[in-house]
Amino acid sequence: MLVLKAAAIFTNNMVLQHGKPxxxxxxxxxxxxxxxxxxxxxxxxxxxxxxWSVTLAPLPACLSGELIxxxxxxxxxxxxxxxxxxxxxxxQSNMExxxxxxxxxxxxxxxxxxxxxxxxxxxxxxxxDKEYLREExxxxxxxxxxxxxxxxxxxxxxxxxxxxxxxKIPIGIINCSWGGTSISAWMNKxxxxxxxxxxxxxxxxxxxxxGKTDEQYNAEMEDYFEQWRQWDSRVRARKEIDPGVSWETLxxxxxxxxWPQPAGRTSPFHPANLHTSMILRAAPFAIKGFIxxxxxxDDQRADDYRQMMYYLVQQWRDDWKDASLPFLFVQLPMYAxxxxxxxxxxxxxxxxxxxxxxxxxxxxxxxxxxxxIDCGEFxxxxxxxxxxxxxxxxxLALKKVYGFEIEADAPVFDWCEVKENKLHxxxxxxxxxxxxxxxxxxxxxxxxxxxxxxxYFPAQAEVEGSAVIVYSDELTEPRRARYAWRxxxxxxxxxxxxxPAMPFRTxxxxxxxx
Numbered sequence: 404m405l406v407l408k409a410a411a412i413f414t415n416n417m418v419l420q421h422g423k424p425x426x427x428x429x430x431x432x433x434x435x436x437x438x439x440x441x442x443x444x445x446x447x448x449x450x451x452x453x454x455w456s457v458t459l460a461p462l463p464a465c466l467s468g469e470l471i472x473x474x475x476x477x478x479x480x481x482x483x484x485x486x487x488x489x490x491x492x493x494x495q496s497n498m499e500x501x502x503x504x505x506x507x508x509x510x511x512x513x514x515x516x517x518x519x520x521x522x523x524x525x526x527x528x529x530x531x532d533k534e535y536l537r538e539e540x541x542x543x544x545x546x547x548x549x550x551x552x553x554x555x556x557x558x559x560x561x562x563x564x565x566x567x568x569x570x571k572i573p574i575g576i577i578n579c580s581w582g583g584t585s586i587s588a589w590m591n592k593x594x595x596x597x598x599x600x601x602x603x604x605x606x607x608x609x610x611x612x613x614g615k616t617d618e619q620y621n622a623e624m625e626d627y628f629e630q631w632r633q634w635d636s637r638v639r640a641r642k643e644i645d646p647g648v649s650w651e652t653l654x655x656x657x658x659x660x661x662w663p664q665p666a667g668r669t670s671p672f673h674p675a676n677l678h679t680s681m682i683l684r685a686a687p688f689a690i691k692g693f694i695x696x697x698x699x700x701d702d703q704r705a706d707d708y709r710q711m712m713y714y715l716v717q718q719w720r721d722d723w724k725d726a727s728l729p730f731l732f733v734q735l736p737m738y739a740x741x742x743x744x745x746x747x748x749x750x751x752x753x754x755x756x757x758x759x760x761x762x763x764x765x766x767x768x769x770x771x772x773x774x775x776i777d778c779g780e781f782x783x784x785x786x787x788x789x790x791x792x793x794x795x796x797x798x799l800a801l802k803k804v805y806g807f808e809i810e811a812d813a814p815v816f817d818w819c820e821v822k823e824n825k826l827h828x829x830x831x832x833x834x835x836x837x838x839x840x841x842x843x844x845x846x847x848x849x850x851x852x853x854x855x856x857x858x859y860f861p862a863q864a865e866v867e868g869s870a871v872i873v874y875s876d877e878l879t880e881p882r883r884a885r886y887a888w889r890x891x892x893x894x895x896x897x898x899x900x901x902x903p904a905m906p907f908r909t910x911x912x913x914x915x916x917x
Contacts, residue, residue, distance in 0.1 A: 406477055435449070436449055437474045440470070490692055490800075492578050494697035502555045526538050529670060561789060603707070654741065713767055731796050731800060732771075761815075798811035859885060860878060884909045
């Protein structure tokens with residue numbers, strides 16, 4: 404006979420979402436009555452086909468107690484549970500980067516203790532098998548402390564710290580990210596097959612696998628991990644000599660990180676795999692909303708990404724059975740490798756990706772986009788400044804989810820007009836005014852103007868309230884403009900509140916190579 408069990412995400416120290424119904428579910432012996440008790444409230448259900456599920460009535464914030472699950476024979480006690488807001492943190496490596504490894508990581512870790520910030524790491528395996536289940540049984544919610552939080556997502560931590568400080572309730576983070584993953588890994592196969600873009604992801608990956616067996620894939624992965632361990636050992640040894648060494652130097656002396664991994668049917672990069680092995684292991688645990696940082700792996704598919712983002716959000720909201728869940732995501736920052744810069748102008752795929760992310764944010768209800776264009780690092784696809792990223796996501800949440808009257812949106816190009824031989828660019832979200840930081844060279848490296856057709860020229864820029872006037876001695880009749888429309892360049896335009904202007908082009912249908 405089955406022993407009473409709750410889903411693995413229910414553990415000691417968990418945060419239960421306040422203010423909305425809270426599903427609690429698990430497995431047991433058919434016919435038994437399961438009761439779930441929390442802070443004096445009791446809910447019951449019958450076990451059917453080996454499964455049970457109840458929904459607790461909405462709870463007030465800041466409760467603390469024990470969640471008890473019993474079928475009259477077996478009883479489960481989940482101690483030190485609290486009620487607050489739970490945020491789901493998804494994406495790839497820049498969401499995954501650990502607190503211990505971010506900018507000033509050791510110092511941040513030493514002062515991170517906060518019992519009102521708690522986190523849960525969804526088991527990181529691509530296939531739900533016996534090994535997965537054994538590892539999942541060891542997963543647990545943890546209170547944030549220097550001993551526990553080193554592996555916590557740095558972005559999610561800084562987000563949670565700001566929300567907790569301002570809203571004054573416990574914050575839970577469900578971390579569900581995996582470096583190098585495409586957006587297609589986080590959606591189910593049925594959803595992918597509904598779109599041309601999704602079907603192409605599936606077909607392209609199957610082509611990479613070819614006729615490879617799982618055994619062949621496993622052997623290839625052993626070789627890959629050995630290469631990675633050797634590379635990682637070289638990097639660690641170099642950092643021992645100079646902790647502040649740049650990634651440009653590391654890449655030159657230690658070699659590039661081995662990438663990509665071999666393709667296989669049980670790979671975490673296989674379309675839909677992580678939706679099964681990670682998303683569905685957390686859903687539908689009640690949450691406040693999503694934060695998401697991903698896109699680097701899909702930069703060659705920027706044309707499809709807008710549609711893919713729309714369907715990803717729809718997928719996750721369906722998984723949680725809540726179409727209103729807020730979705731806050733991050734626009735890619737500046738980045739280019741040293742090799743790309745040596746060849747001249749790097750490809751503009753990241754420019755298109757950033758634009759697709761912005762357009763997706765316009766398509767998706769209850770969404771917002773954090774602009775971090777100024778947070779990138781040369782020759783390092785994993786910039787260390789995660790404090791700024793977490794803060795900007797938190798500002799969006801405070802304004803759009805919690806109702807704070809604050810400035811949280813980056814300045815966004817709205818419209819332009821020609822006056823004599825100059826373009827006047829007008830912006831939204833610039834009520835506090837705009838400013839240019841840096842010198843003339845930074846401005847010329849980031850602003851460009853062109854005529855009705857033809858090449859772009861570097862431009863000078865002047866701020867006039869919430870508008871920017873751009874011009875060049877090379878043009879008497881400017882008609883188009885771009886700002887930060889490069890994979891890597893200075894980003895001097897800011898609102899006076901400190902938020903950077905979003906990169907843009909005034910003409911979205913032009914040839915991007917001009």
